[in-house]
Amino acid sequence: MNLELDWLKFGYKWMFNREYRLHLTGFRPEVICLIESTEPQKHYLLVQPQRDRTIWMPPQEGIHLGETLHGAAMRCLQTELGLTESQVQFRRSLWVGKRLFPHYRRDERDLVYSMHGWIDKTRMIGKAYFAALIIADSQAIIQPNSAEIYHYQWVKASQFLWLIQTNSPEKRKILYQALITLNR
Numbered sequence: 691m692n693l694e695l696d697w698l699k700f701g702y703k704w705m706f707n708r709e710y711r712l713h714l715t716g717f718r719p720e721v722i723c724l725i726e727s728t729e730p731q732k733h734y735l736l737v738q739p740q741r742d743r744t745i746w747m748p749p750q751e752g753i754h755l756g757e758t759l760h761g762a763a764m765r766c767l768q769t770e771l772g773l774t775e776s777q778v779q780f781r782r783s784l785w786v787g788k789r790l791f792p793h794y795r796r797d798e799r800d801l802v803y804s805m806h807g808w809i810d811k812t813r814m815i816g817k818a819y820f821a822a823l824i825i826a827d828s829q830a831i832i833q834p835n836s837a838e839i840y841h842y843q844w845v846k847a848s849q850f851l852w853l854i855q856t857n858s859p860e861k862r863k864i865l866y867q868a869l870i871t872l873n874r
């Protein structure tokens with residue numbers, strides 16, 4: 691009886707929970723936090739990650755198995771920027787896309803359960819992206835986590851599109867898709 695119930699739960703999650711399905715197939719789900727200012731002329735918050743100071747991107751965080759997109763986005767803002775839920779407005783989230791890693795970047799980290807690990811030595815073969823539109827006052831006090839963030843900056847949409855060019859072509863496509871789709 692318990693085994694049958696476990697298989698029913700698995701089937702339900704597989705069919706109706708995209709994050710769970712992606713996790714099991716070797717893609718680490720991540721939420722991209724597109725933070726928009728409350729000013730009349732929109733500005734977006736971009737960060738330079740400590741691990742690679744040559745790129746600019748919106749803050750992002752992995753989504754834990756069983757965690758909601760809202761929860762992952764709020765954890766990202768708290769951990770990376772020191773922003774609390776009372777300082778921001780979570781507007782909406784959506785699926786953006788996924789990308790495969792080249793073989794040299796595939797590894798074991800961040801995926802505890804992955805069926806891909808049964809086939810290959812690596813459990814994580816890529817990342818799957820969701821985007822969340824978050825509204826914040828550009829005057830909010832941001833306290834970047836120095837272990838995660840090297841620098842941050844509020845930029846106009848045109849600057850956003852120019853600065854994300856520092857990312858790989860696949861990642862640029864994902865970030866561009868997030869900006870366009872969330873601002874419809």
